[in-house]
Amino acid sequence: MPTRSGIPxxxxxxxxxxxxxxxxxxxxxxxxxxxxxxxxLLYFLVWRDVKVRYKQTFLGAVWAILQPVAxxxxxxxxxxxxxxxxxxxxxxxxxxxxxxxxxxFFATGLVQSANSLVGSxxxxxxxxxxxxxxPIAAVLAGVVDFAIAFLVLLGLMLSxxxxxxAARVLWLAPLLLLAFATALGVGLWLSALNVRYRDxxxxxxxxxxxxLFATPIAYxxxxxxxxxxxxxxxNPMAGVVEGFRWALLGxxxxxxxxxxxxxxxxxxxxxxxxxxxxxxxxxFADLV
Amino acid sequence: MSSAIQAEGLGKLYHVGSLVxxxxxxxxxxxxxxxxxxxxxxxxxxxxxxxxxxxREVAFEVGRGEVVGLIGNNGAGKxxxxxxxxxxxxxxxGWARVEGRIGSLLEVGTGFHxxxxxxxxLYLAGAILGMKRAEIARKFDEIVxxxxxxxxxxxxxxxxxxxxYLRLAFAxxxxxxxxxxxxxxxxxxxxxxxxxxxxxxxxxxSEREGRTxxxxxxxxxxxxxxxxxxxxxxxxxxxxxxxxxxxxxxxLGSGAAAEAERWIALTGPRRSGTGxxxxxxxxxxxxxxxxxxxxxxxxPLELLLDIEAAEARTVSGLGVTLYDRNGTKLVNADILSxxxxxxxxxxxxxxxxxIEALHLNPGTYVLGLxxxxxxxxxxxxxxxxxxxxxxxxxxxxxxxxPVSDGAVECRFTVAEEEP
Numbered sequence: 216m217p218t219r220s221g222i223p224x225x226x227x228x229x230x231x232x233x234x235x236x237x238x239x240x241x242x243x244x245x246x247x248x249x250x251x252x253x254x255x256l257l258y259f260l261v262w263r264d265v266k267v268r269y270k271q272t273f274l275g276a277v278w279a280i281l282q283p284v285a286x287x288x289x290x291x292x293x294x295x296x297x298x299x300x301x302x303x304x305x306x307x308x309x310x311x312x313x314x315x316x317x318x319x320f321f322a323t324g325l326v327q328s329a330n331s332l333v334g335s336x337x338x339x340x341x342x343x344x345x346x347x348x349x350p351i352a353a354v355l356a357g358v359v360d361f362a363i364a365f366l367v368l369l370g371l372m373l374s375x376x377x378x379x380x381a382a383r384v385l386w387l388a389p390l391l392l393l394a395f396a397t398a399l400g401v402g403l404w405l406s407a408l409n410v411r412y413r414d415x416x417x418x419x420x421x422x423x424x425x426x427l428f429a430t431p432i433a434y435x436x437x438x439x440x441x442x443x444x445x446x447x448x449x450n451p452m453a454g455v456v457e458g459f460r461w462a463l464l465g466x467x468x469x470x471x472x473x474x475x476x477x478x479x480x481x482x483x484x485x486x487x488x489x490x491x492x493x494x495x496x497x498x499f500a501d502l503v
Numbered sequence: 504m505s506s507a508i509q510a511e512g513l514g515k516l517y518h519v520g521s522l523v524x525x526x527x528x529x530x531x532x533x534x535x536x537x538x539x540x541x542x543x544x545x546x547x548x549x550x551x552x553x554x555x556x557x558x559r560e561v562a563f564e565v566g567r568g569e570v571v572g573l574i575g576n577n578g579a580g581k582x583x584x585x586x587x588x589x590x591x592x593x594x595x596x597g598w599a600r601v602e603g604r605i606g607s608l609l610e611v612g613t614g615f616h617x618x619x620x621x622x623x624x625l626y627l628a629g630a631i632l633g634m635k636r637a638e639i640a641r642k643f644d645e646i647v648x649x650x651x652x653x654x655x656x657x658x659x660x661x662x663x664x665x666x667x668y669l670r671l672a673f674a675x676x677x678x679x680x681x682x683x684x685x686x687x688x689x690x691x692x693x694x695x696x697x698x699x700x701x702x703x704x705x706x707x708x709s710e711r712e713g714r715t716x717x718x719x720x721x722x723x724x725x726x727x728x729x730x731x732x733x734x735x736x737x738x739x740x741x742x743x744x745x746x747x748x749x750x751x752x753x754x755l756g757s758g759a760a761a762e763a764e765r766w767i768a769l770t771g772p773r774r775s776g777t778g779x780x781x782x783x784x785x786x787x788x789x790x791x792x793x794x795x796x797x798x799x800x801x802x803p804l805e806l807l808l809d810i811e812a813a814e815a816r817t818v819s820g821l822g823v824t825l826y827d828r829n830g831t832k833l834v835n836a837d838i839l840s841x842x843x844x845x846x847x848x849x850x851x852x853x854x855x856x857x858i859e860a861l862h863l864n865p866g867t868y869v870l871g872l873x874x875x876x877x878x879x880x881x882x883x884x885x886x887x888x889x890x891x892x893x894x895x896x897x898x899x900x901x902x903x904x905p906v907s908d909g910a911v912e913c914r915f916t917v918a919e920e921e922p
Contacts, residue, residue, distance in 0.1 A: 231682060234605065236590060237598040259630040263616055263623075270618045341613045342631055343590040343605075497593040500586065501517070 243493040250345050260352035264327075265359050279360035280367050283315040290315075294433045303435045303466040306375050309368075313463055314432035314456040316368050320361040321394045321452055322423050324354035328402025329419055333409050336503045346496050347489070350406045354398045361391070372464070383462040390458040393474075393481055397451040400484030407488075407495040410503050431456055435466075436473065448476030451484070505602070507683055507715040508565040508588065512597030515558040515583050515739075557583040559739045561597070567682075570709040570716040572730035572747060574723075574754050577767065577889050579736040581719045585609060585685050588717065603682025603715070606633055610687070612672035617661035621652055621671055624660055628675045642678050649704075650674035670697055677704045683715045684708065705729055721867045721890060723751050763796035764788040766809070769872070769888050776883040780812035780847055782872050787891070797894045800865055800912045804858040810874065812847040818882070819844045820875030823856055825868045825891070827910050833863065837873065844877065862912045863893050 250257075269275040287308055294300040295307030302310035328350035332339065335349050372379070409415035430452040436444055448454045454477025457470040558580040565571050573581045586592045588599060589607035614631035615624050625646060629639040639646075647653055650671040652663070660668055686705070702725060709716050709729070720726050726733065726747065733750035735743040743750050766784045774781075786807040788796040798804045806823055822837030836858055838845060845854060871886040 231603040234590070234601045235598060236587060236594065236601065238593055238595055255636050256630045259627050259636075263619065263627055266623070267616060267618050337610075338614060338631065340586075340591065341610045342607055344631065344633070500592040 239497055241494070242490060243496065245347070245489050245493055246345065250347060253345055253348055256344055257348045257352055257355075260348060261355045264352060264356035268356065268360075276360075276363055279363040283312060283319045283364050284367060286315055287312040290433050300434045301438070303437060303460065303464075305377070305460070305464050305466060309371055309375050309377060309464060310435075310460065311433060312368050312371055313460050314430070316361065316364045317391065317394050317455050317459050318427065318430060318432055318452065319364060320357050320391070321398045321455070322427070323360060324357045324395065324398030325401050325405075326419055326423060327357065328353040328399060329405035329409055329415060331402070332406045332499060333413070333416075333503060339503050340500050346499060347403075347492065350402045350492075351399060354395060354402055357398075368463075377464060379463045380465040383465070386458065386462040390455055390462065393451060393458070393478060394455045396485045397455070397477075397481045400481060400486075400488040403485075403488030403492040407492045407499075410495065410499050426450075426452065435460075441472075445472040445476055448473035449480045451477040451481035453477060454481075505567055506564045507567040507569070507603055508563075508599065508601050508717070510564070510588075510597065510599040511562050513558055513561040513584070513587060513594050513599060514556060514596035515580075515587060515592070516554055516595040517557050518554050556739050558587070558594075561736075561739075561741045563734055563741060563744055565715060565717060567602075567715055568709070568713040569732060570705075570718065570730045572726040572733040572750075573717060573719040573736065574721075574726060574733055574750065575736035578738075580739040581736055582609070582687060583739075584736070585687055585717065585719055589685050601683060604633070605683045605685065606676075606679040606681030607685040608632075608676045608679070608687065609685070611669055611676070615660060615668075615672060618659055620659050621647070621656045621663070625671070625675055628672070632676060632679055633681065634679060638680070646674045646678050647671075649677065649700075666697075673697075673701055677701065677708075680712075681714070683717070685717050687719045702728060721892060723755065727751060763798070767889060769885070774883060774885045776874065776881040779814070779882050780810055780816065780818070780874060780876075781883045782808055782874065782885070782888070783811045783851070784809040785872075785888070787870075797892060798861055799894050800863060801860055801914075804861045806856045806858075808854040808856060808872075810847060810852045810854060812849055812852060814849050815847065817844050817846050817877050818874055819877040820873060820879075821845055821854065821856075822873040823858070824871040824873065824886070825863070826871060826886070827866075827868060830869075830886075831910075833868070833910055834858070834861070861893065864910055864912050865893050866910070867892055 269278060272278065274281065290311045291308045295302065295311070300307070305313075331349045331353040332346070338344075338349070339346070405415050405419070429450055431447070436447055436453055436457050439447055454470060454474040458474055458477075460466045461470050557578075561580075561584060573584065575581050583592070585607070586609070587594045588601065589605060589609065591607070591609075612628075614628040616627065619627065622643075625643065626636065626639055630636065647656055650667075650673070652667050652671050655663065655667065660671070663671070705716065705718075706729060708714050716729075718726070718730060730747050732745065733747045733754075734741055735750050735754050743753055764786060766786050768784050769782050787798065788805055789798045789802045790796070790805060791799060791802060808821075818838075820837060820839050822835060822839070824832060824836075825834040826832055836856060868891045869887050870889050870891045872883065872888045873881075874883040875881045
């Protein structure tokens with residue numbers, strides 16, 4: 216059992232917390248304890264983003280459905296019908312929507328978090344709290360949209376008479392976590408860069424579009440032979456999308472190796488993103 | 504007495520851009536990197552140009568339960584110091600040790616979102632300022648009552664009047680319970696009656712609840728009423744600390760006066776316009792020795808503007824605007840209304856603009872500047888170039904007047920008549 220360095224525990228007068236303010240040098244570790252202390256703030260930031268997102272829009276939350284569904288229709292027409300792209304034995308519309316739903320969560324989270332710091336200028340320059348809360352909240356807020364779109368996906372599956380294999384459905388949670396970690400990892404890099412270089416704003420749409428086609432959404436990764444298919448998993452979203460199809464549609468393309476590669480790549484993105492973010496954090500208030 | 508804040512050798516170095524505020528893009532960074540590399544390889548020295556110390560070697564101590572005022576001219580480093588203590592920005596040198604939770608109140612309405620209702624904003628802003636949800640729920644009614652917005656709690660704040668908005672925003676902040684509260688000028692909000700209420704609340708916080716407050720203000724009246732001790736900053740350095748009357752006297756004697764009739768560089772970040780011509784510096788004064796050059800109620804305000812132009816051009820819009828602290832435009836002197844145009848030469852130009860009589864009551868005002876060419880293109884615009892203290896020449900001392908006074912000066916007499 217770890218000892219607490221011999222300090223007597225006094226319950227009557229808790230000592231005041233002491234903060235020492237001094238210039239930091241180089242790499243700063245991520246302070247998870249402090250982030251945990253601010254979990255209520257995180258909750259309110261997510262809540263604000265969710266509440267505000269579709270305020271004063273005509274269609275409201277329908278937007279959460281429209282985006283993936285419209286893309287699905289376009290993909291089904293052009294890739295499914297015209298080009299005759301294979302879909303692992305699943306009807307093409309279900310096949311592509313099962314990829315588009317987690318993809319939309321990822322892409323929205325990525326864009327929102329990349330813009331989150333610049334959009335929170337008034338907070339950054341006026342009040343202190345762990346800055347990591349801002350991009351994290353931006354990605355988390357997408358969960359609500361994801362849930363709505365997911366219901367539509369279930370509805371479509373039902374209409375095609377596809378039932379998710381019960382034993383695999385639980386895997387959806389870690390898969391969603393993987394998408395979250397990837398969006399956050401890239402979001403941390405881009406949000407910190409965006410404070411300094413507003414070029415990020417112009418890179419974003421481009422990046423998202425390229426990434427969409429580099430991910431097996433319109434086509435199956437089974438088109439590739441090993442070892443290339445496993446290497447494809449270095450795009451973490453490839454693992455997420457193939458995982459979703461495996462867990463939800465019961466495709467028999469077991470995503471073991473591809474998922475392992477995706478998890479590793481995602482972790483690398485997340486850790487490096489967090490470190491870079493923390494390193495740049497001290498300059499945010501002065502530059503934003 | 505144990506100390507709540509202890510600071511030693513605090514300094515903050517800023518890098519200032521050139522004439523046009525730096526729009527950081529990747530391309531600039533690459534170009535700058537290449538330039539630096541070239542220079543470095545030429546003379547082997549690091550790039551030291553374009554930096555300035557906003558704060559330098561500041562050392563002080565604040566005891567627990569003390570209310571300390573932080574005073575000084577524009578650009579003296581008050582806000583920088585507060586931001587360092589609030590951990591918004593990092594010091595470049597030195598350290599500070601703070602005992603207790605820190606709450607900062609640098610702006611009214613931090614964290615508010617206009618689409619959300621008063622109730623929702625209260626929770627959101629409370630969380631951002633560091634309150635726990637349970638704490639906000641417990642104080643909810645008290646805060647709403649303090650802000651006097653009971654009937655509008657479930658209305659989006661974008662439908663609030665500016666007064667209601669400010670009252671609610673201050674009320675949230677006033678109910679924070681950190682051991683140390685850092686406050687920047689927020690008392691200057693709302694109508695006079697509410698200001699008085701805020702002052703009362705601030706006094707409560709320190710006296711009855713024994714909390715430490717560090718208070719930045721231009722309002723000497725408020726400082727004198729609230730603070731036992733003051734720190735005077737000038738040019739980023741701590742020049743004097745001691746009992747309030749002594750420090751305020753020194754500040755008013757030399758400090759406030761020193762600001763008038765002296766060139767002030769305009770480096771503020773909130774600028775827009777193309778930048779083809781920019782206000783670089785200005786000097787203002789009233790020419791009155793009695794007011795130590797400071798503008799006074801009913802007196803003239805003379806401004807000397809230094810404008811740097813990239814090339815020769817004619818401007819038909821050149822204006823000086825005065826706002827109150829709520830951002831209400833009070834005075835606008837624009838050459839457009841004179842039908843005049845001004846020809847600018849490449850390089851520095853001096854323009855003299857004289858407001859014959861300033862019908863403003865004593866107080867702090869915000870000065871904005873505006874420059875547009877004859878085609879209507881905005882060259883330079885800042886709605887808050889600097890703060891201007893209008894003093895009172897007729898009464899004793901500076902700024903002693905009824906708290907419920909208006910912004911515009913009014914000369915009046917009173918007489919008793921037979922019924």
